[in-house]
Amino acid sequence: MSEFTRNDQELRRFEELEQLRAAGINPYPPVFEKTHSSSSILSTFSDDQPEILNDVTVAGRIMAIRKMGKATFCHIQDAEGKIQIYLKKDDLPIFYEYLHLLDIGDIIGITGYVFRTRTGEVSVHARSAMLLCKSLTPIPIAKEETDEHGNKIIHDAFADKELRYRRRYVDLIVNPQIRDTFRKRSKIISTMRRFFDDQGWMEVETPILQPLYGGASARPFVTHHNALDIELYLRIALELYLKRLIVGGFEGVYEISKNFRNEGMDKTHNPEFSMLEIYIAYKDYIWMMEMTEQLISTISQETNGSQTVEINGKTIQLAPPYRRASMFDLLSDATGMNLRNLTRDELHSAARKLNVEVESTASQMKILDEIFSECVQPSLIQPTFVMDFPVEMSPLAKAHRTEPGLVERFELYVNGSELTNCFTELNDPIDQRKRLEEQAASRADGDDEAMTLDEDFLYAIEVGMPPTAGLGIGIDRLVMLLTGEESIRDVLFFPQMKPL
């Protein structure tokens, strides 16, 4: 980036690097053996028995230097936090000679004993010190102050959102509190895996590059395979391949992986995003509701040590059971109208009465969806299973066992947004073909998000899939819920950005 226009601070660091090399110091040694982390020292230290920590070796990035002539204090930051280092010229005659060549951002290793300073901070008094990595470009310096009320004040924080996303590695150094979000993300996914593995369900991998895409309504990314000279699509969902594996005889399979959708970006959409999909043979969506409750509450407990989360002053209760309500009951509760089995014209006039704006060309499903999004969805703060959708909205879900025109499907809403999607999977090959042919027809009519007709998938369903329940969870949104982050960009290390 600044490859050709180094600023004065960078140029000076290059000079320092040469001086260090000239002095016989390797600025990039290959290995360093730590014995302690910053947090382990801080939690172990005892004023009564300081000798317990008489010989510790720590390493980290220099975040602050306070030089006082023949003694210097600095703070180093490692994966777990910061600790103060006390460097005294008398104890480190050689290291102290080139201390002036070190900067904030450099990584050093220290061996010494732990003590408490006069002002009360547990610190490492260095007996030896060495440079582990010379930093050639300055990082923004955030300074923290604690005022008389104990409030933490941060000065000169690295706050430019764009730069923070583009240079996440700097963000992670300078704003280490965001590491917690990503630790939680990792914990959420590992807890999920363990939950499934404990049940004997198998993690699988299916193609990302697909000759046909399906399993959701979305526009795909297109790429090209040179050797075969064909177009390939980046998958928009995992569903159709995972169902093929249920056909193949596995009775519980799941995949946690990226999906790709070629659509707009905003606070809840990134072009690539992480999904869990899981399919369990011989189960239905009622069973899957209970499983989902157990899964979400377990993940919350493991991640936050609690089954409630606070978001914008709202306390959200994630302990089971969750409210269950049919889509049309929720609609009639919210609007005072029965919207089931209405014609398109009737739905248009209902939308007008409700002040819900819809395009004049909107289909029945589109209008229902709009009314639901406007009138019902924002009120679904506590976890709610919204059940039993119109068949036209769900071409891969099984017809409802008692309600004509509906399918056995639920979406779990929490804090006003959709978190999961589930159905009793359609395994009637005749019905499945009919539904996908209808999709193909609306596709031919210009709906470029309607599903494509995947003959091989239909063949698999004809071979025969046992009764099966399937569940999808948007991992990023789950992470947002459990970390309180309001933008998907804040739960992705490297959100999609426009190229510079």
Next chain:
RNA sequence: GAUCCCGUAGCUCAGUGGUAGAGCAUCUGACUUUUAAUCAGAGGGCCGAUGGUUCGAGACCAUCCGGGAUCACCA
């Protein structure tokens, strides 16, 4: 795609028509338990880009580029 806001030093920001500023960071000096260390001094800028108005533009106008927020699209 629409509307609003933003773009000035490495970072955070001030500067509403008259010689480019502050704090931190950086450099020099002092200081052997400091902690936003302190004290004394110094360097650092194509004010996002281009065009215009003006005697004079960082500021006003236009266009463009980049970003943010809200909305629309999108599950």
